[in-house]
Amino acid sequence: MRNTARWAATLGLTAGALCGPLTGAALSAPSAPESLYAPSALVLTVGHGEAAAGVTPERAVTLGCAPGPSGTHPTAAPACAELRAAGGDFDALSGDGDVMCTREWDPVVITVEGVWQGKRVSYERTFANECVKSAYGSSVFAF
Template sequence: MRYTLGRIATAAMGTVLAVTGATATGIAQAQPARPAQPTSLYAPSVLVLTISRGDTAATATVERAVTLSCTPRPSGTHPSPTAACTELRSVEGEFNQLTTSSPQRNCTRQWDPVVITASGAWQGRNVSWSTSFGNPCEMQGSLAEGAVFTF
């Protein structure tokens, strides 16, 4: 069987019409619009938490990073998602309340800056938070016994 350009074009047009729902006259048939369906009844609470070495979040080198999802149930790569989500709920997602202004332990004055960050969403609100410490000892002392940045 010999194919001509006309036959190939006609076959291709028939496939396009069938896939798109258009008619032979070239007018598309109206398809009923489907309303967007929510994927969850809960506002998203999904975060990426990092611990980095450097002066600022923009220039620091990430050493450790985890994901934390708190709705509908705690999950993610965080080693203790339930404890971390409970802690975040207790401060209503205000990351500044997770740290103290002075370390709860004695640390050397060695300058080895550490930056911790949280980015993503907490109960539907965008989160982009970071804070820095003079060294890892200061970070651990300033976080007290919190679970959010213990990874």
């Protein structure tokens, strides 16, 4: 019985010593400017096939847009600017109307998972071929 009381006291004191400083920090107001931004972190994948369910991604990149462009996306700054202009709506991204693509059917699937300005995002789109994908939302899907 004595050992149980000692262990309980030791664990209580250890927990208080370790977690005590954390409680004060949690109550204080955040001072970093990053706290003013809603999180925006996305993972984009591309693969060949008609639907994401049957496709193994060939490439994946990360894209963060708040407070500034970041991630492994090769054109993060323009991609973030396009997404902001479209209000985070991937269907509203404009394509390049000057690009001429063949009518070849070699489907390419893009998926997007993550958070855009604090809201959960799950997007999938199949393009007829690589040319059509590259022309649509030129910076966002250019990876």
